Amino acid sequence: xxxxxxxAALIANPGTFGGVPExxxxxxxxxxxxxxxxxxxxxxxxxxxxxxxxxxEPHCHLDKCHTINRIGQxxxxxxxxxxxxxxxxxxxxxxxxxxxxxxxxxxxxxNGCALIRSHVDWGDDPxxxxxxxxLVEMAEDNPGLQLAALTGVDQWRAPEFAQKVGNILALTDxxxxxxxxxxxxxxxxxRSLFQIAAHHGLMLDFHVDxxxxxxxxxxxxxxxxxxxxxxxxxxxxxxxxxxxxxTDDVKRIADKLARAGITVCTLPITNLYLQGxxxxxxxxxxxTRLRELRAAGVPVVVGSDNVADAFCPIGAHDPRAxxxxxxxxxxxxxxxxxxxxxxxxxxxxxxxxxxITVDGAALTDxxxxxxxxxxxxxxxxxxxxxATETLT
Numbered sequence: 001x002x003x004x005x006x007x008a009a010l011i012a013n014p015g016t017f018g019g020v021p022e023x024x025x026x027x028x029x030x031x032x033x034x035x036x037x038x039x040x041x042x043x044x045x046x047x048x049x050x051x052x053x054x055x056x057e058p059h060c061h062l063d064k065c066h067t068i069n070r071i072g073q074x075x076x077x078x079x080x081x082x083x084x085x086x087x088x089x090x091x092x093x094x095x096x097x098x099x100x101x102x103x104x105x106x107x108x109x110x111n112g113c114a115l116i117r118s119h120v121d122w123g124d125d126p127x128x129x130x131x132x133x134x135l136v137e138m139a140e141d142n143p144g145l146q147l148a149a150l151t152g153v154d155q156w157r158a159p160e161f162a163q164k165v166g167n168i169l170a171l172t173d174x175x176x177x178x179x180x181x182x183x184x185x186x187x188x189x190x191r192s193l194f195q196i197a198a199h200h201g202l203m204l205d206f207h208v209d210x211x212x213x214x215x216x217x218x219x220x221x222x223x224x225x226x227x228x229x230x231x232x233x234x235x236x237x238x239x240x241x242x243x244x245x246x247t248d249d250v251k252r253i254a255d256k257l258a259r260a261g262i263t264v265c266t267l268p269i270t271n272l273y274l275q276g277x278x279x280x281x282x283x284x285x286x287x288t289r290l291r292e293l294r295a296a297g298v299p300v301v302v303g304s305d306n307v308a309d310a311f312c313p314i315g316a317h318d319p320r321a322x323x324x325x326x327x328x329x330x331x332x333x334x335x336x337x338x339x340x341x342x343x344x345x346x347x348x349x350x351x352x353x354x355x356i357t358v359d360g361a362a363l364t365d366x367x368x369x370x371x372x373x374x375x376x377x378x379x380x381x382x383x384x385x386x387a388t389e390t391l392t
Contacts, residue, residue: 002045146175166200232352242293270306
């Protein structure tokens with residue numbers, strides 16, 4: 001069989017997998033037993049395929065996606081987008097939600113995603129919104145779909161709200177989440193949310209510090225996680241205000257995040273579109289400090305966030321596209337194979353799932369791409385195909 005290439009960062013035990021090094025990959029002929037890729041033999045021919053695990057989409061909004069056509073020509077900062085998207089909710093009946101969310105889910109799956117987390121706007125009422133009910137039904141037919149409740153952090157400090165929403169999340173395998181943007185009662189809301197999540201064994205997912213300027217909800221999350229020794233996965237999305245912190249601040253916060261085991265999710269497409277707006281061309285980068293966080297031992301993952309809605313009129317449910325933009329924006333230099341865990345293995349861990357590495361993986365859990373360099377893989381120019389179609 002023709003040789004294949006496997007990014008070394010996606011192999012649990014590269015020293016025993018076989019093959020020979022070629023750039024940031026190992027190359028060799030695949031050894032397949034009982035439908036699993038168990039190793040590589042010595043190379044014998046030129047490689048024309050790269051093999052990797054299925055992708056993970058750690059952060060998107062299936063309840064909001066594909067509303068841009070009826071919203072119209074909209075652009076602006078985060079708060080303007082929130083207002084415009086909220087007005088669109090008058091159209092959110094069951095058929096509308098199911099149609100748009102299904103379209104977004106298909107896009108993610110067609111782009112290689114097997115595990116997807118969607119946030120769902122919850123609102124002020126502790127009763128589940130229609131969007132939650134529709135997406136829960138969709139998740140029953142799509143086991144790789146996770147749902148996170150998105151509420152303002154202040155809402156969690158109300159005992160009745162926290163108790164009722166916590167019970168619903170526990171019954172529907174949901175993730176507890178909150179939006180934190182300089183809220184008045186951030187600490188009280190966080191403490192209540194951590195308590196509810198610990199009681200029900202829920203994962204936590206935050207939209208935090210989604211803006212440039214003096215915001216520091218991220219450190220508050222890390223402090224409470226360390227204080228309570230919270231035992232379940234915590235994912236913090238956006239964290240854009242780290243760009244405005246001093247070097248010492250970044251080191252201090254990153255150390256806390258690493259010790260707490262918190263993962264940071266960068267969302268470059270939407271954040272670059274919304275953040276740093278001025279009267280002219282923006283001169284600030286709406287992205288978090290990826291390189292500094294990673295150097296400090298903080299797991300970093302990449303998500304697609306908003307797709308064709310008031311928050312971003314373009315975008316795609318495609319982690320490769322998001323990673324490619326992060327490479328350009330944050331100067332993520334080669335070898336780019338070292339960043340592939342951000343949309344595969346590390347992203348799976350962040351979502352509380354066992355990461356799938358290439359060694360020993362079932363072919364049904366693997367993808368192939370007709371490229372010979374990880375930069376070509378990340379670029380997205382070449383489509384991904386199931387390994388069951390190309391390695392058998």
